[in-house]
Amino acid sequence: xxxxxxxxxxxxxxxxxxxxxxxxxxxxxxxxxxxxxxxxxxxxxxxxxxxxxxxxxxxxxxxxxxxxxxxxxxxxxxxxxxxxxxxxxxxxxxxxxxxxxxxxxxxxxxxxxxxxxxxxxxxxxxxxxxxxxxxxxxxxxxxxxxxxxxxxxxxxxxxxxxxxxxxxxxxxxxxxxxxxxxxxxxxxxxxxxxxxxxxxxxxxxxxxxxxxxxxxxxxxxxxxxxxxxxxxxxxxxxxxxxxxxxxxxxxxxxxxxxxxxxxxxxxxxxxxxxxxxxxxxxxxxxxxxxxxxxxxxxxxxxxxxxxxxxxxxxxxxxxxxxxxxxxxxxxxxxxxxxxxxxxxxxxxxxxxxxxxxxxxxxxxxxxxxxxxxxxxxxxxxxxxxxxxxxxxxxxxxxxxxxxxxxxxxxxxx
Amino acid sequence: xxxxxxxxxxxxxxxxxxxxxxxxxxxxxxxxxxxxxxxxxxxxxxxxxxxxxxxxxxxxxxxxxxxxxxxxxxxxxxxxxxxxxxxxxxxxxxxxxxxxxxxxxxxxxxxxxxxxxxxxxxxxxxxxxxxxxxxxxxxxxxxxxxxxxxxxxxxxxxxxxxxxxxxxxxxxxxxxxxxxxxxxxxxxxxxxxxxxxxxxxxxxxxxxxxxxxxxxxxxxxxxxxxxxxxxxxxxxxxxxxxxxxxxxxxxxxxxxxxxxxxxxxxxxxxxxxxxxxxxxxxxxxxxxxxxxxxxxxxxxxxxxxxxxxxxxxxxxxxxxxxxxxxxxxxxxxxxxxxxxxxxxxxxxxxxxxxxxxxxxxxxxxxxxxxxxxxxxxxxxxxxxxxxxxxxxxxxxxxxxxxxxxxxxxxxxx
Numbered sequence: 001x002x003x004x005x006x007x008x009x010x011x012x013x014x015x016x017x018x019x020x021x022x023x024x025x026x027x028x029x030x031x032x033x034x035x036x037x038x039x040x041x042x043x044x045x046x047x048x049x050x051x052x053x054x055x056x057x058x059x060x061x062x063x064x065x066x067x068x069x070x071x072x073x074x075x076x077x078x079x080x081x082x083x084x085x086x087x088x089x090x091x092x093x094x095x096x097x098x099x100x101x102x103x104x105x106x107x108x109x110x111x112x113x114x115x116x117x118x119x120x121x122x123x124x125x126x127x128x129x130x131x132x133x134x135x136x137x138x139x140x141x142x143x144x145x146x147x148x149x150x151x152x153x154x155x156x157x158x159x160x161x162x163x164x165x166x167x168x169x170x171x172x173x174x175x176x177x178x179x180x181x182x183x184x185x186x187x188x189x190x191x192x193x194x195x196x197x198x199x200x201x202x203x204x205x206x207x208x209x210x211x212x213x214x215x216x217x218x219x220x221x222x223x224x225x226x227x228x229x230x231x232x233x234x235x236x237x238x239x240x241x242x243x244x245x246x247x248x249x250x251x252x253x254x255x256x257x258x259x260x261x262x263x264x265x266x267x268x269x270x271x272x273x274x275x276x277x278x279x280x281x282x283x284x285x286x287x288x289x290x291x292x293x294x295x296x297x298x299x300x301x302x303x304x305x306x307x308x309x310x311x312x313x314x315x316x317x318x319x320x321x322x323x324x325x326x327x328x329x330x331x332x333x334x335x336x337x338x339x340x341x342x343x344x345x346x347x348x349x350x351x352x353x354x355x356x357x358x359x360x361x362x363x364x365x366x367x368x369x370x371x372x373x374x375x376x377x378x379x380x381x382x383x384x385x386x387x388x389x390x391x392x393x394x395x396x397x398x399x400x401x402x403x404x405x406x407x408x409x410x411x412x413x
Numbered sequence: 414x415x416x417x418x419x420x421x422x423x424x425x426x427x428x429x430x431x432x433x434x435x436x437x438x439x440x441x442x443x444x445x446x447x448x449x450x451x452x453x454x455x456x457x458x459x460x461x462x463x464x465x466x467x468x469x470x471x472x473x474x475x476x477x478x479x480x481x482x483x484x485x486x487x488x489x490x491x492x493x494x495x496x497x498x499x500x501x502x503x504x505x506x507x508x509x510x511x512x513x514x515x516x517x518x519x520x521x522x523x524x525x526x527x528x529x530x531x532x533x534x535x536x537x538x539x540x541x542x543x544x545x546x547x548x549x550x551x552x553x554x555x556x557x558x559x560x561x562x563x564x565x566x567x568x569x570x571x572x573x574x575x576x577x578x579x580x581x582x583x584x585x586x587x588x589x590x591x592x593x594x595x596x597x598x599x600x601x602x603x604x605x606x607x608x609x610x611x612x613x614x615x616x617x618x619x620x621x622x623x624x625x626x627x628x629x630x631x632x633x634x635x636x637x638x639x640x641x642x643x644x645x646x647x648x649x650x651x652x653x654x655x656x657x658x659x660x661x662x663x664x665x666x667x668x669x670x671x672x673x674x675x676x677x678x679x680x681x682x683x684x685x686x687x688x689x690x691x692x693x694x695x696x697x698x699x700x701x702x703x704x705x706x707x708x709x710x711x712x713x714x715x716x717x718x719x720x721x722x723x724x725x726x727x728x729x730x731x732x733x734x735x736x737x738x739x740x741x742x743x744x745x746x747x748x749x750x751x752x753x754x755x756x757x758x759x760x761x762x763x764x765x766x767x768x769x770x771x772x773x774x775x776x777x778x779x780x781x782x783x784x785x786x787x788x789x790x791x792x793x794x795x796x797x798x799x800x801x802x803x804x805x806x807x808x809x810x811x812x813x814x815x816x817x818x819x820x821x822x823x824x825x826x
Contacts (some may be wrong), residue, residue: 085823093821270823289718294711299826301710302702305746306818309754318743326739330731333718341722405719408506410498410683413712 012045013038016054019071023054026075029061046369048124048132055130056080064209066130076118078126078206081158084259084271088306091240094260097270098237103214103263104246105201105229107271109171109256110162113198115140116206117149127168131370134362135352136161143198148224156206157226163196167367167391170350173197180353180386192382194353200228201259211265234263243272244311251276275321278303282328287336288346290397301325340402347392349377354387425458426451429467432484439488442474459782461537461545468543469493477622479543489531491539491619494571497672497684501719504653507673510683511650516627516676517659518614518642520684522584522669523575526611528553529619530562540581544783547775548765549574556611561637569619570639576609580780580804583763586610593766593799605795607766613641614672624678647676656685657724664689688734691716695741700749701759703810714738753815760805762790767800 016023016038024031037043042058052071059065064080087093094102112128113136123146125137144157162169163176176197200221203212212220214231221228235242246258257273278300285292285300308321336346354360367374378390405411429436429451437444450456455471465484472478477493500506507515525541526549536559538550557570575582576589589610613634616625625633627644634641648655659671670686691713698705698713721734749759767773780787791803818824 083825085825087821088818088824089821093823096821097823286714286718289715294707295826297714298707298710301699301742302746304743305699305702305750308743308747309750318747319740322739322743323736324739325743326735326737327732329714330717330721330735330738333715334721334731337718337722405501408500408502408509410506410510411501412496412498413708 009045016043016045016071019075022075023069026077027063027067027069029063033061046131048134051119053132057129059083066126066128068126068130068132070118072119074119078114078116078118078156079204079209080130081112081114081128082209082268084269086303087260087270087272088303089310090243090272091310093270094237094240094243097267098260098262099267100237101234101263102237102243103234103261104232104243105259105261106232106250106255107257107259107273108160108162108173108199108229109169109277110160110166111168112158113140113161114156114158114206115144115146115149116156117146117153120153123149131366134359134366135167135354138355138359139166139196140198144200144226145224148220148226154205154207155203157200158202158204159198159200159228161196161198163194165194165196165350165352167350167352167363167393170348180382196353198227200226202265213265214261214263232258247272247274248311250274254280273303275304275307275324278307279324279328282325283332286329287332288348288395288398289333289336290401291395336398337402337406340399341406345392346395346398346402347375348395349390349392351388351390353382354389355385356387360387360389422458429456429458429484432488435488436482439490440476440482442476446474459544461547464532466545470542472496479539479541481539481543481545483531485532487532491527491529491531491569492617492622493543494525494527494541495622495681497682499716500673500683500685501716502723503656503685504723506683507650507653507656510680511673512675512680513650514647514676515650515656516647516674517645517656518672518674519645519663519668520670520672520686521573521575521586521612521642522582522690523573523579524581525571526553526574527569527571527619528557528559528562529569530559530566533566536562544779547772547779548580548767551768551772552579552609553611557613557639558637561633561639567618567620568616570613571615571617572611572613572641574609574611576607578607578609578763578765580763580765580776580806583761593795609766611640613639615678626678627674627676645671660685660687661724663687667693686716688717688720688737691720692737692741695738696745699742700745701761701808701811702746702749703814704808749811750815750819753812754819758805759808759811759815760788761808762803762805764801764803766795767802768798769800773800773802 020031020034024034034043037056037060042056042060043054044057046053046055053068054071056063056065056067059080064082066080067077069075069077114126115123116126117123123137123141124132125140127133127136139161148157149155162171162173164170164172172195176195178194178196180192180194203217203220204210218231232246233242243258250257251274254276255274256277257271259269259271261269281300282297285297304321304325308318313321339346354363373394373396375392375394376389377392380388382388433444433447437447447456450469450473455469455473456467457470459466459468466481467484469476469478469480472493477495479493480490482488482490527539528536529539530536536550536554537545538553540546540549552574561570562568575584575586577583577585585608589608591607591609593605593607616630616633617623631644645659646655656671663670664687667689668687669690670684672682672684674682694713695710698710717734717738721731726734752759767776786807786809788805788807789802790805793801795801
């Protein structure tokens with residue numbers, strides 16, 4: 001059967017145009033703006049369990065990137081998580097930016113998720129980009145008691161999914177080693193450890209993005225016994241040396257960085273990351289050297305310049321930083337090129353645990369929909385209710401370009 | 414007086430449209446292609462000593478970037494210098510690409526210039542981008558006996574202007590220290606040394622770009638006693654180890670790299686650069702960190718990966734390379750940020766020697782026309798016929814962005 005994709009898209013957009021007045025009212029944006037967003041392909045269509053929704057692929061007027069709106073009776077929508085800007089230097093940025101106090105929370109290196117209720121019944125987990133991820137939704141429902149969303153249906157729980165066993169940012173965190181429990185088995189098998197966890201950092205109104213204060217959030221999360229990011233400290237905005245000490249400690253522990261918040265959440269949080277994170281990002285960037293954007297690399301490099309000056313480094317410290325930058329660039333690149341020269345394929349492997357084949361298939365369909373190229377490397381039925389799968393995400397530009405260079409093709413630069 | 418710039422441009426384009434059939438015939442390109450190039454702003458207008466010319470800002474069909482065509486009777490034109498592609502690895506690239514022999518010439522780190530005759534009378538020096546640079550034209554005429562262009566008016570002399578005392582790529586070469594001669598002064602004043610030279614590397618037909626063979630070129634340049642790049646060696650294409658030795662020697666001597674040519678010049682030359690050049694480029698890139706493009710940085714970094722593998726480096730050599738990459742990135746960036754923090758302005762200073770105020774003014778008008786921001790730092794009348802001027806090229810994005818970050822402005826990344 002031939003399917004005319006363009007026609008399908010036109011039909012979808014036509015259906016959307018019919019309810020445009022309603023959407024316009026709901027999102028408080030003009031119909032002509034919405035039409036423009038459709039024409040410029042900022043609005044995309046998607047489906048989750050037969051429920052149609054639209055999503056904003058970029059920020060557009062006051063609508064955040066990743067905002068999703070369900071084409072249901074009520075036109076339920078969940079606003080995207082706002083962009084968190086970065087302080088390139090702590091001093092004087094924090095003194096200028098904050099009002100008086102600063103609440104410091106740890107920034108975890110995972111992926112941003114919003115959990116909210118739709119249709120008054122169903123709980124979904126939405127990625128930063130505005131997709132309902134079936135993997136994340138299932139895991140979030142295991143980690144989180146969602147009673148809070150029955151009591152407060154207007155909120156969204158914003159948090160970070162972290163740990164080795166996720167398909168997006170597989171980075172090990174010692175605190176999220178979970179035993180995968182199943183009946184009748186008492187063996188101590190390392191296969192049965194899932195390194196995955198979810199930590200809430202904001203409670204926001206899902207439509208307005210208005211946030212609870214740090215203390216309101218703390219109380220509510222404690223009351224409902226929900227996992228959340230612990231505040232590290234609350235300091236006066238002049239106490240930058242205290243913040244620097246925290247950065248150095250986190251860097252030493254190979255942690256990502258901090259989020260700085262106004263205790264009343266009346267201004268947007270800002271972020272600052274460790275040298276460790278910059279180098280670790282560079283390593284990833286140069287492992288998949290032709291797939292990750294060069295802006296990604298450049299931004300990590302310039303942060304290092306500002307950080308060295310801000311921390312008033314001496315000659316030895318600068319040398320050490322330079323060495324680590326150079327090694328984070330060169331070694332992964334050499335590894336990758338060598339692998340390709342040996343006909344190995346450059347991929348990022350991750351292992352995830354799924355309950356059953358149906359869930360696994362649903363997730364694989366999801367990956368395909370997002371045009372993520374992958375191969376399934378291993379699949380192991382651990383017991384009746386747990387499958388472990390190892391998936392390799394393929395970095396095709398890196399594979400193809402390196403192969404081409406090694407085969408002697410010329411380069412225009 | 415109000416000048417309507419847009420109207421002037423329209424008038425220029427209108428005049429151009431009138432002679433389009435002739436240009437089309439001359440360049441062997443259709444009128445509709447030419448119109449398209451005008452509309453897409455690939456063709457720009459310029460003037461040199463009241464002679465109008467057009468130039469191609471990008472490669473378009475078979476017309477190379479930097480091609481210029483004079484709007485004179487004969488529609489004289491000089492084809493742009495073709496892009497020289499890069500071997501990311503020498504082995505197997507050279508074996509695949511070349512026919513049998515490879516002529517190896519040194520690649521000098523200056524700027525590409527084409528010298529040719531127009532109107533059957535005048536000699537001009539054209540930059541890569543297709544501008545007649547008054548500074549370069551005057552210097553070229555001093556360095557080069559242009560008798561060859563009387564005997565062969567159809568050729569262009571393609572070469573590299575190198576040395577500290579030029580406004581584009583001020584890089585010191587010991588072999589181009591010239592005494593600036595003037596009468597009656599016998600003092601040994603280091604002010605009187607101009608580090609500047611011009612070396613021819615190709616003789617090509619100025620319209621077809623067809624090149625003389627390596628031996629024809631050598632003979633002709635010798636006959637006319639013209640400064641030219643000496644061939645390093647001619648090797649069989651399988652002798653890659655010899656080429657690698659040359660690279661290592663040039664790297665050790667802090668020289669840029671090599672150009673590899675077919676002795677008959679029937680295929681395009683290709684280039685390969687040293688580790689020293691990669692690091693030196695990175696240093697420049699991170700000194701003017703927000704002005705030079707990030708593609709520039711990225712391309713230097715990936716070359717290092719391939720080179721380390723090609724030269725089969727051991728652990729210590731990789732460590733050394735990584736260290737030098739890291740230091741080439743971090744130290745210039747730290748210097749630049751520190752300078753801005755002390756309210757110093759980030760600029761690239763160069764000193765050039767001019768014959769008189771008139772020439773100097775002509776050159777400054779030229780810089781303005783190219784939208785190059787500069788300040789004059791020093792001006793010294795060395796004698797009746799020589800002025801030394803120190804000019805600082807301003808890197809405004811770098812200055813402004815760093816200032817903004819240091820003042821506490823936030824960054825979206």
